[in-house]
Amino acid sequence: MTFSRRTRIALRAAMAAGLAVIYLPLLLVLLNSFNRDRSFAWPPTGLTTEWWSRAWESEGARSALLTSLQAGAGATAVALVLGTMTAFAVQRYRFFGRQAVSFLVVLPIALPGIVTGIALNAAFRTVLGPAGIGFGLLTVIVGHATFCIVVVFNNVIARLRRLSPSAEEASADLGAHTFQTFRYVTFPAVRSALLAGGLLAFALSFDEIVVTTFTAGPGVQTLPVWIYANLARPNQAPVVNVVAALLVLLSVVPVYLAQRLSAPALPGTDRRAGGGR
Amino acid sequence: MMAPDLAAPSPLVRRGGVRSLASALHRHARLRLALLLAAPMAWLVLAYLGSLAVLLLSAFWTIDDFTYNVVQVWNTANFTTVFTEPVYRAIALRTLGIAAAVTVIDALVAFPMAFYMARIARPRTRKLLVVAVLTPLWASYLVKAYAWRVIFSQGGVLDWAGKPFGVSSPGYGTAAVIVVLAYLWLPYMILPIHAGLENLPANLLDASADLGASAGRTFRSVVLPLTLPSVFAGSVFTFSLSLGDYIAVRIVGGKTQVLGTAIADNVTLNLPLAAALSCVPVLMIVGYLLAVRRSGALDSL
Numbered sequence: 400m401t402f403s404r405r406t407r408i409a410l411r412a413a414m415a416a417g418l419a420v421i422y423l424p425l426l427l428v429l430l431n432s433f434n435r436d437r438s439f440a441w442p443p444t445g446l447t448t449e450w451w452s453r454a455w456e457s458e459g460a461r462s463a464l465l466t467s468l469q470a471g472a473g474a475t476a477v478a479l480v481l482g483t484m485t486a487f488a489v490q491r492y493r494f495f496g497r498q499a500v501s502f503l504v505v506l507p508i509a510l511p512g513i514v515t516g517i518a519l520n521a522a523f524r525t526v527l528g529p530a531g532i533g534f535g536l537l538t539v540i541v542g543h544a545t546f547c548i549v550v551v552f553n554n555v556i557a558r559l560r561r562l563s564p565s566a567e568e569a570s571a572d573l574g575a576h577t578f579q580t581f582r583y584v585t586f587p588a589v590r591s592a593l594l595a596g597g598l599l600a601f602a603l604s605f606d607e608i609v610v611t612t613f614t615a616g617p618g619v620q621t622l623p624v625w626i627y628a629n630l631a632r633p634n635q636a637p638v639v640n641v642v643a644a645l646l647v648l649l650s651v652v653p654v655y656l657a658q659r660l661s662a663p664a665l666p667g668t669d670r671r672a673g674g675g676r
Numbered sequence: 677m678m679a680p681d682l683a684a685p686s687p688l689v690r691r692g693g694v695r696s697l698a699s700a701l702h703r704h705a706r707l708r709l710a711l712l713l714a715a716p717m718a719w720l721v722l723a724y725l726g727s728l729a730v731l732l733l734s735a736f737w738t739i740d741d742f743t744y745n746v747v748q749v750w751n752t753a754n755f756t757t758v759f760t761e762p763v764y765r766a767i768a769l770r771t772l773g774i775a776a777a778v779t780v781i782d783a784l785v786a787f788p789m790a791f792y793m794a795r796i797a798r799p800r801t802r803k804l805l806v807v808a809v810l811t812p813l814w815a816s817y818l819v820k821a822y823a824w825r826v827i828f829s830q831g832g833v834l835d836w837a838g839k840p841f842g843v844s845s846p847g848y849g850t851a852a853v854i855v856v857l858a859y860l861w862l863p864y865m866i867l868p869i870h871a872g873l874e875n876l877p878a879n880l881l882d883a884s885a886d887l888g889a890s891a892g893r894t895f896r897s898v899v900l901p902l903t904l905p906s907v908f909a910g911s912v913f914t915f916s917l918s919l920g921d922y923i924a925v926r927i928v929g930g931k932t933q934v935l936g937t938a939i940a941d942n943v944t945l946n947l948p949l950a951a952a953l954s955c956v957p958v959l960m961i962v963g964y965l966l967a968v969r970r971s972g973a974l975d976s977l
C-alpha cells in the first residue's frame with residue numbers, strides 16, 4: 400500500500416499532535432512545580448524552587464508516601480504468591496472450572512473500581528466489623544492484592560506457555576524431587592516474569608485511589624489519597640504540585656525497568672484498566 | 677544457568693520428610709492441583725466474590741430513616757428507585773453519553789496515530805513511538821486528572837491560549853470530563869488498534885493495489901473492515917473505564933453527576949441504594965461486552 404505525500408504528512412502531523420496532547424499536560428505539571436505564583440496563573444511570573452523544599456518538609460506527604468510503599472509491598476507480595484499459584488494451576492492442569500478460574504482472576508479489574516471498592520467496604524463492615532477488626536492498612540492491602548493478582552497471573556502464565564516441560568522432566572529423571580526441580584529449574588525460568596508481574600502489581604497498587612478510599616481506615620492515607628484530599632486546599636496547592644511533578648518523573652523508572660525485563664512487562668499487554676477504575 | 681550439584685547432600689535431601697512429601701506430591705497430580713488452588717481460590721472466592729455477594733444482597737436491604745443504619749429487611753425498593761426516579765435515569769443516560777463520546781473521540785484520535793505507528797514510521801521510530809505512547813500509562817492517574825484541572829482552571833492555560841482567539845476555558849463540567857477521560861484512556865485505544873494494524877497481512881494490501889484500488893479505496897474496503905475488531909477491543913477499555921470513573925469527574929466535572937459519583941455519594945449514608953446503583957454500570961458493561969463479542973473483538977484482548 401503506497402501513500403500519497405499528502406497522506407503521509409497528514410498522518411505525521413496527527414501523530415505529532417497526539418503526542419503533544421499526551422505530553423503537554425505532564426510537562427505543565429513539571430513546570431508548575433517551579434511556578435512562583437501560588438494560584439498557578441498562566442503564564443508563570445517567575446520560577447522558584449521553594450515549593451520543592453517545602454514539599455520535602457511536608458510531614459503529610461512523607462507519611463503518605465510511606466503508607467503507599469507499605470501497601471504496595473504488601474499487595475505485591477500477596478499477589479505474587481497467589482497469582483503464581485493460580486498461573487501454575489491453570490497452565491499445568493486440566494480440571495473442571497478452569498475457565499471460571501481465569502475469569503475470576505480478571506474480574507476484580509474488569510469491574511469498575513468503585514464497585515470493587517464498595518463491595519469490599521460493605522463486606523468488611525458486615526463481616527469484620529462485628530469481629531472487632533476495623534479498617535486499616537491491612538484492609539487496603541487486601542483490596543489492592545485482589546486486583547493485583549491478575550497482572551502477576553498474566554505474566555507468569557505467558558511465560559509458562561512458552562516453557563517446554565522437557566527441562567523439568569530431565570531434572571526429575573536425574574533424581575531431583577519436586578521441590579528441587581522447582582528451585583533449580585522452574586523458578587529460574589519464571590523469575591523475570593515474576594519481576595515484571597511484581598513491578599506491574601506494585602505500580603498498580605501505588606497509583607490506586609478508588610478501592611483505597613473505600614478500604615482505608617481513618618488515618619491511613621496513601622499518596623494518591625493524600626493528593627486527592629489536598630487538591631481542594633489552596634494553601635497546599637504548591638506542595639501537591641511538587642508531589643505530582645515527582646510522580647511524573649518517577650513514572651520513567653518502571654518504563655526503564657520494564658524495557659530491560661523484556662517486552663511482555665509493558666502495560667497494555669498485561670495491565671488492564673490501570674488502577675482498576 | 678548454573679547446574680546444581682544434586683549428588684551432594686543438600687539440606688533438602690537429608691531430611692526424609694521433605695523427600696517423602698515431594699514424592700507424594702509427584703505421585704498425586706490432583707493433590708498438587710488442590711494445594712496450588714486452595715489459597716488463591718479461598719482469597720478470590722471468599723474475599724472477592726463474597727464481597728460482591730454481600731453488596732448484591734445489601735441492595736435488597738433498606739435503611740432506617742432516622743439512624744441511617746442498614747436494616748436487613750428484604751425489599752426491592754432500591755431498584756425501583758434506581759430505575760424509575762428521573763434523577764437516576766438522567767444520571768445513567770449522562771454517564772452513557774459521556775462514555776460513548778469518550779469512546780468515539782478516542783477511536784478518532786487513536787486510529788491515525790496507530791496507523792502512523794504501525795505502517796508509516798520507519799522501523800526504528802516505530803519502537804520508540806510505542807514506548808512514547810506507553811510511558812504515560814505509568815504516570816499517576818490522579819496527576820493526569822490534576823494537570824487538566826490546572827489547564828481548565830480560571831486564568832489557566834486554556835484561557836491564556838484561547839485569549840487571542842476570543843475563546844475561554846469551558847470551565848469544570850461535562851465537557852471537561854469528556855476531554856479528561858478521553859485523555860486518560862487514549863493509550864488503551866491506541867495499543868489494540870496498533871496491534872491490529874501491525875498484524876494486517878501486507879499481501880492483502882498489495883493485492884488490493886494490484887487490482888487497481890486507490891489508497892483510499894484500499895483503506896475503506898480492506899484496512900477498516902479488518903481492524904474494526906481491534907477498535908472494538910479498545911472501546912471495551914474506554915467505554916467501561918469511563919462508565920465506572922468518579923475521581924476524574926470529581927476533579928474536573930464541577931457539579932456533573934455520573935453513576936460513579938452517585939454511588940460514592942450514597943455509600944456512607946445509604947449503602948443499599950449505592951449497591952443497587954452500582955448494578956447499573958455493571959449491567960451496561962456486561963451488555964457492551966456481549967454486544968461487541970460478535971465482532972470478535974474479545975478474542976484479541
